[in-house]
Amino acid sequence: MNETKEVRVRFAPSPTGPLHIGGVRTALYNYLFAKKNNGKFLLRIEDTDRTRFVPGAQDYIIESLHWCGIIPDEGVSVGGDCGPYIQSERKEIYKKYVAQLLENGCAYYAIDTPEELDAMRKRLQDEKSASMQYDYINRMSMRNSFTIPKEELDEWISSGKPYVVRFNMPANEELVLHDMIRGEVRVNTSTLDDKVLYKSDGMPTYHLANIVDDHLMRISHVIRGEEWLPSMPLHVMLYRAFGWEDSMPQFAHLPLLLKPDGNGKLSKRDGDRLGFPVFPLRWPQDMSQPEIASGYRETGYYPEAFINMLALLGWNPGTEQEIFTKQELVEAFSMDRVSKSGAKFNPEKAKWFNHEYLIRRTDAELLKDATPYLHGYENMYDGLTMERICGLVKERLHFVKEIWEQVHFFFEAPTQYDEKAVAKRWKPETPAIMNELINIIGEMEVFNVESMENTIPEWITSHQYHSGNTYNSIRICLVGEAKGPHLYDIMEIIGRDETVKRIRQALSVIK
Numbered sequence: 001m002n003e004t005k006e007v008r009v010r011f012a013p014s015p016t017g018p019l020h021i022g023g024v025r026t027a028l029y030n031y032l033f034a035k036k037n038n039g040k041f042l043l044r045i046e047d048t049d050r051t052r053f054v055p056g057a058q059d060y061i062i063e064s065l066h067w068c069g070i071i072p073d074e075g076v077s078v079g080g081d082c083g084p085y086i087q088s089e090r091k092e093i094y095k096k097y098v099a100q101l102l103e104n105g106c107a108y109y110a111i112d113t114p115e116e117l118d119a120m121r122k123r124l125q126d127e128k129s130a131s132m133q134y135d136y137i138n139r140m141s142m143r144n145s146f147t148i149p150k151e152e153l154d155e156w157i158s159s160g161k162p163y164v165v166r167f168n169m170p171a172n173e174e175l176v177l178h179d180m181i182r183g184e185v186r187v188n189t190s191t192l193d194d195k196v197l198y199k200s201d202g203m204p205t206y207h208l209a210n211i212v213d214d215h216l217m218r219i220s221h222v223i224r225g226e227e228w229l230p231s232m233p234l235h236v237m238l239y240r241a242f243g244w245e246d247s248m249p250q251f252a253h254l255p256l257l258l259k260p261d262g263n264g265k266l267s268k269r270d271g272d273r274l275g276f277p278v279f280p281l282r283w284p285q286d287m288s289q290p291e292i293a294s295g296y297r298e299t300g301y302y303p304e305a306f307i308n309m310l311a312l313l314g315w316n317p318g319t320e321q322e323i324f325t326k327q328e329l330v331e332a333f334s335m336d337r338v339s340k341s342g343a344k345f346n347p348e349k350a351k352w353f354n355h356e357y358l359i360r361r362t363d364a365e366l367l368k369d370a371t372p373y374l375h376g377y378e379n380m381y382d383g384l385t386m387e388r389i390c391g392l393v394k395e396r397l398h399f400v401k402e403i404w405e406q407v408h409f410f411f412e413a414p415t416q417y418d419e420k421a422v423a424k425r426w427k428p429e430t431p432a433i434m435n436e437l438i439n440i441i442g443e444m445e446v447f448n449v450e451s452m453e454n455t456i457p458e459w460i461t462s463h464q465y466h467s468g469n470t471y472n473s474i475r476i477c478l479v480g481e482a483k484g485p486h487l488y489d490i491m492e493i494i495g496r497d498e499t500v501k502r503i504r505q506a507l508s509v510i511k
Ligand code: GLU
Pocket: 011, 012, 013, 014, 046, 206, 210, 223, 224, 225, 228
């Protein structure tokens, strides 16, 4: 590659449904590569296959990238000087290029009906033929520019009957291709078929549109999923057929994302079947429709955690570091650290990443995040105390939405007492000890963590009370179970009166 060539990469999804997390990772690697190399990241919509078009999918893709912070520099919804960036709006452009290939003999017309194509496949199967595809051998027994007189074919086409244009794949050429991740890839062209490039409805197929657009949009590197590796020889041949070899992009085919057990590709169909989302946002986005598949956003992931997790599925920084800001990812990213082998998706690790981002939020940020889950109690204490409550429990959370479970006792007195905890900790002598504690609390000059630290442990040791049972019994009184953050923090926050009230309440209920 010419070293001075500007780096321009593109994410080119087809709007055939919601974007799968593998697709988001492809977009992310493109983005990181572009930013690392002071280049541009483009978003192009490849919607030439109208039979697979799904309404809403394009908006979903744009919104997903936006949520992830993978913002295109150019393309659909942004603009740029290579537009339009939606392939169905570029039909006129492809016409010219397909004509060029027909002209120079790199492509030809074929008019076989679907039935004739089925019959071909069946015949080849029955004959146990070495080649099962429409290629340099089998094309000779089909209906196309090689087998039908030109006038007849011209008449067929001008009368508006259906046809396709196929690539004229030459026989027996040894192609030596280079992939940035896989290195050298060798293919003999005799193993390749004459792919359809264009249809008489005026629509190009993926292959033609993709190459023409990558060329016209001055794409320098094609970074995409491994499933496109088999298309690379045809794509290289197309560059050659157009005479664009000098400006051909470099290719990088990313490893597959695998199911957690490593058995096969993580697919869109896995939906929530495996217990975790495979889509960035819920699908469909239209909230008036029932949810079909859950999304990372709605599950409560921070977008920064989500992309950090995705970045490490198939790439490693070569160090032990796991937590990266987006800017750190940009700086650390390099294609030579992208692995060839598939990356197993680990749902537990995904949650771990979210936890790591959650604990890095300041208490004030966390309070803001948590407010929708505080059941209207967000102003029960002053702001600083509310922040402190959030800070006290953040280590226990994977997602902010889990917070109520950890903080409810700051706002509401327990109405029940965990039977197991009571059976284990509440001894015949406990009521007397709790009554003594009420007195101690009443006598404390100030009621805060420090004063409790100076009083309560000493009281317990001097009377030789069982410390585990005593502390847990206090907890049972205040929380309802033997759980929660540091006891003195709970007591200070709910306050002296409420502490005493809860102990009395427990004494009257627990028998
Ligand atoms: N439209 C293709 C897809 O849906 C893009 C493949 C490519 O990047 O060349 O993945």
